Amino acid sequence: MALRNAVLAALLEGEASGYDLAKGFDASVANFWMATPQQLYRELDRMEGDGLIAARTVVQERRPNKRLFSLTEAGRAALTAFTAEASKPTAIRDELLVKVQAVDEGDAGAVRAGVAERLAWSRAKLARYERLRDRLLDGRTESDHLARADRIGPYLTLMRGLAFERENIRWGEQVLAVLDQRQGAVN
Incomplete structure (x- = not known):
């Protein structure tokens, strides 16, 4: 998939600046598509040249x-x-999965640290996604939102991001428990 498709989908929310799109990517689209601000700005210029988006300049004092x-x-x-x-x-x-695959021949402590770092990262992302979910629901139930919201795509992709990070956390906790148990058996 090209970055341009993710940008087009993000612009369904309405007119946005490059900065707003970059922030939006980090807050929502990042659960399924990563892009640096530099990549995003280059793509916006190409898309404007290709006639897929229009740009207007807002003068600010x-x-x-x-x-x-x-x-x-x-x-x-x-x-x-x-x-x-x-x-x-x-x-x-x-x-990281390649390192976990090779843990029996490698530095188990370094692999454990990598898994622990990924676990912390996933917990932080899950917390961000949960805050985003609360903002999107705005006091409604999930079923009410999905039945009545003007746009459900952002919520459906958020559901996938939440599930992905929950599974990353479950897996990371399991890997750490196994590594700790095996380390305890060796000592």
Whole structure:
């Protein structure tokens, strides 16, 4: 999938600056698509050149001028075409998993530290996603939100991010318990 499709989907929320999109990516889209601000700004320029988005400049007095981006009809058509394409399953490519695979021959302490770091990262992401879920629900139940919200896509992807981080936490805790148990048996 190209970054442009993730940007087009993000712009369904409405007009946004590059800064707002980068913040939005970090808060919501990051559970399934990562992009640096530099990548995002380069892609916005390409997409504008390709006619998929339109930009307008907002003059600000005490700050630099900002550009606001919105979807064009061509952008909406490209997003519709993308959603109609078959999706390929993703494959896990994770350096930490290679280290865990090799823990019997490697430095178990370093592998344990890597898993503990990933566990802390997943717990922090889960907390961010839970705060985002609370904002999206805004006091409604999940079933009410899914039945009545104007847009459900952001919530559906958030559900996947929540499940992913919960599973990362479960797995990390299990790996640490096994490594600790085996270390205790060796000593």
